[in-house]
Amino acid sequence: MTVTVAVIGAGADPDTVGPEGFSMGYRHAEAIQSIDECTLVGVADIVEENAVAFADAYDLGDEAVFTDVAELVDERSPDMVTVAVPPHVHADVVIECARGGVEAIHCEKPIAATWADSRLLCQEAARFGVQLTFNHQRRFKPSWELAQELLADGAVGDIERVETYATNLYDWGTHCLDALGFFTDDVPADWVLAGLDYRTENVWFGVHNENHATVSWEYENGIHGHAFTGGPWNPLDCRHRICGSEGELRVDVTDGPGIDVRRYDGDGSTHDPEGADAIQLAMAEVVTAYRTDGTSRLAATNALNGTEIIFAAYESVRQRGRVELPLEIEDHPLETMVSEGTLTPVDTDD
Template identity: 45%
Template sequence: MDSHTHDVALIGTGSDPDDPDFSGFAMAYHHAEVYQRLENCELVACADIVPENAAAFAETFDIDEGHTYEDYQRLLTEAEPDVVSICVPPAIHADIVVDCARAGSVDAIHCEKPMDLTWGGAQRMAQICWRRDVQLTFNHQRRFKPSWAEARDLVDSGKIGDVERVELAPPNIYDWGTHAIDFVGFVTGDRPAEWVIGQIDYREEQQWFGAHNENQAFGLWEYDDGVQAVISTGVGGSFVPALFRFVGTEGTLDVDPDGESETIRWRQYGDDWEYRAIEEGEWTEPIGDAIEHVVDCLETGAEPELSARKALNTTEIIFGIWESARRRGRVDCPLEIDDNPLHAMVESGALVPEPEPEPESSSE
């Protein structure tokens, strides 16, 4: 595609970015700030089911009032954007992505993570975008986090030999874990899993953006090249002395060891640890880097780092762990389910988490 100005629309503006909540953290504002500074992008429209939110967003980013919508389908028909950023809860990702892909004008869709509330929905939106030649990406922006990117480069350079195993300990599998499992794929070659086995505990209700997340989980999977990964999440501590540990044929590399954020350490067997801390002046803004990359790939035709193909690898592992817990056995890939196993277990009564406590009301 030749370089030109891309008309950009945002669906799901969210509420006041100075007072974010679990309805979206006003991620659209972060997206829009990046598009606004790119010379080849122009913000032309926005939509939110709360008209006041859309109006406030439009005022902030100087979007014409006539292109401010409550109904995103009217936006697609009337504004005819080239690029759409979707910043809504995951339960409606698939429906909106499919509608955008069918709109005719849309060349690229950049959607917040996780992919979708169900495995079937994740596959459906990836398939239609592939069929219609629409670039579909998901905001696993931490691939562009400086410490994570440098860790990948160190592994690629052979500092620890060939990776054989990865150990990781994020807070949960779905909301935060989609970044963590995606990063493992980023470092190990973005390959699909062959099988997954896992177990979860879900005794106290925990929802993020309308989606259930387990309290604690343990899982193991193997990629199609034989590399294995093991994950532990939630309460009860972790067997991993870092957020990530990459174990290779010649050494070990840790990311954020023992709570030291933005730090990498590595050593070959028999040697002392070498450390690399990302300094404040080296920090970049991952969401900005991610969106700039997405727009560049739209123009060059290269597969983005955040492509739907790579996100599907991550999402299959997430739902595979939950499906293994539901089935009480190992699950082979590709998954033969369409639903969300954790939600299904809650809805069937197989899991009965205690309700989340009501938030305390503030007094004037």
């Protein structure tokens, strides 16, 4: 079975990366081209020169270039699309594709720029029977993947607490919150409590991100979570720390191994797994799930759990209290607090 794939959102320049853009469409295309069953059949970008440059790079031909998503879907009828547009347009693009008959949609993280849009695009994909996945590709990073396997095999006994450190909660943190879900059986949380500092403007892909935060929550299965972001230092000496009844497992130890397991009985082990490119591994698994009617590790339901914690953390700051879930807000509280003047980050570029 051949899977025809189109990319939505090419990006301006794959060689220039930063908070303004990474041209993730090119990374998607490289991953698609590495999969024998996939054929790249089109690109859409509202900036025509971006779409044309992308089509030239992959020899797609003029007939594969679009500036309108609906026209691309209508004329090329791709089985699958990958979405690499900024977060505030994820919902519009995903819903357009779902309603247009696309059967599998692999969308970039974070899910969307508001909690309402996050729920809506997942709801519409489910309603139209679309396989919707999000590119939390770090579930395929060798150290994160092996950590999940070791934890599932009982490396630290029963998991009691999971901790993570990220540059920020929304843009980078979505990978980390997603990973903690991966380590703890992908269940929703019951409540979230958070505090943050936002004094210097920090906008990633058009969305505000705090400078420093601490977040606590409890999953439905009783496991506690803690996230630390930004600030002057990483209070963990690693990316993730998982504490269990029989020991601790640390992932991506600073200046250390990919995984360090220390058991309270005195045993321990370190691991430095190697692997291929995580974006390619993620894309291959998503395509296989589509071809075999299986379930991807990157399924929308998994992504929603971490995303709810992120938006609930910002809501906790707005409410100055603990937020009980499910989260019943519509907006992105940090964005609202900035636009209403409750938070006044300074633009240091001025």
